[in-house]
Amino acid sequence: MDTSYSDIAAVPQRPRWLLPFGIFATLFLIASQAAALLMSAPDRDMGHLQKILYVHVPSAWMSMIAPAIVFVASVLYLWKRQAKHDMVAAAAAQVGIVFIGLTLIQGSIWARPTWGIWWTWDPRLTTTAILFLIYAGYLALRAFAEDEDQRARWSAAVGIMGFLNVPIVYMSVRWWRTIHQVQSTPDTMDATYKLGLRLNAFAFLFILIFLIALRYYIARLERARTAVLEERTLAGDKIHV
Amino acid sequence: MKGGRKKIGAALALIIVLSSFGYLVYGGIGENIVYFVTPGELLAKGNDAYDRPTRLGGQVVPGTMEWDADALDLRFTLQDEDGQIRVHSQKAPPAMFREGMGVIVEGKLTRTGVFESSSVMVKHSNEYRPPEDGHPKPEDMYKSLIRES
Numbered sequence: 444m445d446t447s448y449s450d451i452a453a454v455p456q457r458p459r460w461l462l463p464f465g466i467f468a469t470l471f472l473i474a475s476q477a478a479a480l481l482m483s484a485p486d487r488d489m490g491h492l493q494k495i496l497y498v499h500v501p502s503a504w505m506s507m508i509a510p511a512i513v514f515v516a517s518v519l520y521l522w523k524r525q526a527k528h529d530m531v532a533a534a535a536a537q538v539g540i541v542f543i544g545l546t547l548i549q550g551s552i553w554a555r556p557t558w559g560i561w562w563t564w565d566p567r568l569t570t571t572a573i574l575f576l577i578y579a580g581y582l583a584l585r586a587f588a589e590d591e592d593q594r595a596r597w598s599a600a601v602g603i604m605g606f607l608n609v610p611i612v613y614m615s616v617r618w619w620r621t622i623h624q625v626q627s628t629p630d631t632m633d634a635t636y637k638l639g640l641r642l643n644a645f646a647f648l649f650i651l652i653f654l655i656a657l658r659y660y661i662a663r664l665e666r667a668r669t670a671v672l673e674e675r676t677l678a679g680d681k682i683h684v
Numbered sequence: 685m686k687g688g689r690k691k692i693g694a695a696l697a698l699i700i701v702l703s704s705f706g707y708l709v710y711g712g713i714g715e716n717i718v719y720f721v722t723p724g725e726l727l728a729k730g731n732d733a734y735d736r737p738t739r740l741g742g743q744v745v746p747g748t749m750e751w752d753a754d755a756l757d758l759r760f761t762l763q764d765e766d767g768q769i770r771v772h773s774q775k776a777p778p779a780m781f782r783e784g785m786g787v788i789v790e791g792k793l794t795r796t797g798v799f800e801s802s803s804v805m806v807k808h809s810n811e812y813r814p815p816e817d818g819h820p821k822p823e824d825m826y827k828s829l830i831r832e833s
């Protein structure tokens with residue numbers, strides 16, 4: 444610990460559960476993937492390509508949960524005006540866009556051998572690409588906005604509006620004609636695939652929670668560092684960074 | 685002027701977000717969006733059906749597929765409840781292509797009544813089932829998929 448900080452109490456401590464939980468989430472993900480790959484039979488149409496299900500579908504689910512967290516945190520910020528809610532929203536957006544990107548890439552890799560194409564502008568794919576753009580815009584806005592309060596307010600507005608696209612992405616395969624199939628249900632999926640999908644859904648959820656918590660902790664550290672530097676500047680110290 | 689540049693950046697970011705959102709609400713993805721038309725709908729357009737870039741989707745009528753691997757010549761018939769259209773393509777069918785399946789083709793309906801397709805896409809159902817006896821072995825299909833690409 445750097446004792447030269449003028450106010451050590453202000454430096455956030457890493458939550459005790461963070462590291463053990465991260466290790467647990469990683470091991471659980473590895474075990475779930477192994478179980479799913481080894482236990483399930485190849486699909487009668489697509490053979491082993493079916494295995495992409497165990498990363499594509501959980502990623503897609505996380506691509507909806509993360510925006511939901513951004514939405515709730517944004518509402519809380521506008522209501523209570525506390526910086527922590529703004530920081531949670533930012534963390535969830537940063538992690539969320541990774542999962543949206545993964546969903547698009549995995550889907551493309553799956554589409555080539557099954558549909559015969561890498562990409563097509565069907566409503567499901569298009570709305571998902573827009574979802575990616577919305578959170579790219581959200582993060583760009585955060586990167587450029589100068590004033591902290593203004594940034595938090597604008598981001599919250601975008602975080603709330605952007606979430607409206609999530610139900611559209613979800614329902615797109617039911618509302619419009621698409622090449623993407625409608626959601627599978629337990630009835631359309633043989634028992635051999637269900638356990639693997641459910642295990643990996645939880646594995647991805649744990650990873651999502653861990654990454655958001657980690658990013659939130661880093662944001663708090665950055666904030667504390669900025670506060671210390673500003674304090675020193677005010678005190679007339681020379682800053683050595 | 686660092687502050688000025690940041691303001692421009694913020695404005696640009698906001699424009700990106702709002703325009704994606706605007707496109708979503710008012711643009712291509714309105715209630716009118718139709719990713720593909722069915723054979724019955726295309727034929728019902730009469731004169732407007734011909735020689736326009738079209739995405740046509742339907743079911744491959746069992747028994748209508750002709751595939752000449754040497755000449756790269758693929759023909760099959762797509763149908764819905766209201767009509768049938770013969771499709772011609774000069775590309776190999778995707779490995780998942782089966783008669784009876786949902787298929788989407790991109791191309792143009794010619795005056796001869798044949799749909800000239802530049803790309804054939806297979807629509808997979810939301811069902812995941814292990815192979816039954818009599819189906820081609822998944823391992824063999826997997827190998828053929830790799831050979832294909």
